Amino acid sequence: MIQPMDQRELMTLQHYLKEYGQQAEIFVSQLEMLENGRMEAHAAIEALEGMMATEDGVVLLQLGAGASVRAKILEPEKVMLAIGSEVVVERKNKEAIEFLKERIMEMEASQKKVAETLDRLRSQMNEINKRLETGYQQSMAAGEE
Amino acid sequence: MFGGLKEKLQAASSRLGSSIQSVVTASGSSGTGTAPQVSVPEKERLGSSPPRSVSPSLIDKFKVLVIEREMIVSKKDISDALSELELTLLESDVALPATDAIIAHVRKSIVGKQRKIGESVDSLVVGALKSALLEVLGHGFDLLGYIQTHPRPVKILFTGVNGTGKTTTVAKIGSYLKKQGFSVVIGAGDTYRAGAIEQIGVHAERLGIKIIQHPEGGDPSAVLFDTVQYANSHKIDVVLADTAGRFHNKANLMSQLEKIKRVMKPDLVVYVDEAVAGNDAVTRAFEFDKTIGADAVVLTKADMDSRGGAAISIAHTIGKPLMFIGTGQSYDDIAPFEPAQVVDELLDGGS
Numbered sequence: 001m002i003q004p005m006d007q008r009e010l011m012t013l014q015h016y017l018k019e020y021g022q023q024a025e026i027f028v029s030q031l032e033m034l035e036n037g038r039m040e041a042h043a044a045i046e047a048l049e050g051m052m053a054t055e056d057g058v059v060l061l062q063l064g065a066g067a068s069v070r071a072k073i074l075e076p077e078k079v080m081l082a083i084g085s086e087v088v089v090e091r092k093n094k095e096a097i098e099f100l101k102e103r104i105m106e107m108e109a110s111q112k113k114v115a116e117t118l119d120r121l122r123s124q125m126n127e128i129n130k131r132l133e134t135g136y137q138q139s140m141a142a143g144e145e
Numbered sequence: 146m147f148g149g150l151k152e153k154l155q156a157a158s159s160r161l162g163s164s165i166q167s168v169v170t171a172s173g174s175s176g177t178g179t180a181p182q183v184s185v186p187e188k189e190r191l192g193s194s195p196p197r198s199v200s201p202s203l204i205d206k207f208k209v210l211v212i213e214r215e216m217i218v219s220k221k222d223i224s225d226a227l228s229e230l231e232l233t234l235l236e237s238d239v240a241l242p243a244t245d246a247i248i249a250h251v252r253k254s255i256v257g258k259q260r261k262i263g264e265s266v267d268s269l270v271v272g273a274l275k276s277a278l279l280e281v282l283g284h285g286f287d288l289l290g291y292i293q294t295h296p297r298p299v300k301i302l303f304t305g306v307n308g309t310g311k312t313t314t315v316a317k318i319g320s321y322l323k324k325q326g327f328s329v330v331i332g333a334g335d336t337y338r339a340g341a342i343e344q345i346g347v348h349a350e351r352l353g354i355k356i357i358q359h360p361e362g363g364d365p366s367a368v369l370f371d372t373v374q375y376a377n378s379h380k381i382d383v384v385l386a387d388t389a390g391r392f393h394n395k396a397n398l399m400s401q402l403e404k405i406k407r408v409m410k411p412d413l414v415v416y417v418d419e420a421v422a423g424n425d426a427v428t429r430a431f432e433f434d435k436t437i438g439a440d441a442v443v444l445t446k447a448d449m450d451s452r453g454g455a456a457i458s459i460a461h462t463i464g465k466p467l468m469f470i471g472t473g474q475s476y477d478d479i480a481p482f483e484p485a486q487v488v489d490e491l492l493d494g495g496s
Contacts, residue, residue: 084236085241
């Protein structure tokens with residue numbers, strides 16, 4: 001005769017699953033934030049490099065809501081860069097690119113760590129899911145008997 | 146933990162050492178071998194002139210003489226290296242006031258003081274950086290000592306913004322205190338977030354800690370009042386009061402927190418935030434402290450924070466000690482913040 005899983009154990013497993021799910025959501029949103037930051041840094045590098053490559057220093061400046069104007073960069077060599085702690089410093093174009101590349105590497109390292117944690121959480125969730133599935137099947141089988 | 150900051154600090158420390166070393170080499174310029182030389186102006190303790198003929202024995206003697214001489218490092222000698230250190234700290238999200246304090250301390254430790262040439266440049270620089278960091282980090286917070294020296298139950302209220310790991314931190318600290326031999330009761334004061342009561346309930350059950358719960362949507366002040374009553378009647382050592390996450394600019398939620406404070410009269414208000422938030426965590430802690438007060442801070446997710454800016458700056462910026470650091474998912478992944486240990490790890494290359 002099949003012994004059904006204790007209802008309390010089933011409920012606890014459901015709680016675990018819910019809790020892990022909430023944690024996973026937080027890590028997923030952190031991953032998204034890191035990815036956005038990484039893409040933004042790549043775009044900035046591309047723009048900084050493009051600025052140096054133009055002969056007349058004219059760029060298309062986006063004002064928002066799809067509106068843009070042609071603008072002339074007076075000093076493409078000088079870049080105002082937020083380095084952290086709400087501090088902005090003036091850097092040379094190349095230095096700014098180097099800084100952004102370092103930031104990208106940092107973000108990629110963080111992404112790796114968050115992704116590893118997320119993988120661990122998901123594998124724990126899979127385990128719980130399997131146990132829950134077994135529990136439900138046992139309950140159903142016991143009911144049929 | 147704080148791998149990026151560690152790497153950058155060690156590089157900055159090495160650059161600072163090189164600056165001192167190069168000034169010494171330039172001013173001494175007389176082949177002092179491996180003995181670290183020092184800067185301008187220098188005065189000689191033993192006034193013998195350098196040897197003209199060079200033989201191994203004479204060089205050895207000269208090394209001894211140089212080692213016995215003294216030097217003074219000038220502000221100019223290290224200004225470039227200090228500027229680099231300043232940028233390194235800012236890039237690691239160390240708050241500006243904390244960065245300024247560290248730079249001022251290092252400058253004060255190194256500039257204008259007489260140094261023996263024999264003194265290792267490395268130890269001079271690392272020593273100055275260590276004492277600067279220790280000054281900024283403060284003394285931490287000895288929770289066990291606090292509990293032992295205060296009337297029971299010691300009531301600890303946890304506050305902070307949403308999603309930073311407050312509830313998990315309450316469970317981790319409960320587990321830590323239980324292992325240290327204290328009896329603990331948890332108050333499920335987050336009656337707002339869906340599933341929060343269940344979440345803390347599961348933690349408490351897993352840890353074998355008594356929990357006081359009311360239905361979802363209830364008054365958190367009532368839950369926490371009942372928790373304190375339970376602790377009083379059962380002679381429990383510590384009350385850990387969980388609360389809903391909130392932002393400091395939400396007036397109604399902050400006034401709810403003030404009510405909780407009035408009702409349960411906590412001995413300690415602990416602000417919880419995540420280390421990965423960097424300078425934002427420092428700003429938020431400052432605002433929380435200003436609005437409802439905080440006695441100590443816990444930083445979570447430090448294992449994912451490569452920069453370490455929040456951990457370095459928070460105590461100095463808001464003037465409240467860092468109590469615990471959360472470093473992972475399991476209950477044991479929390480440790481009391483030990484400033485000396487953190488500084489050693491950052492500068493001595495410990496793990």
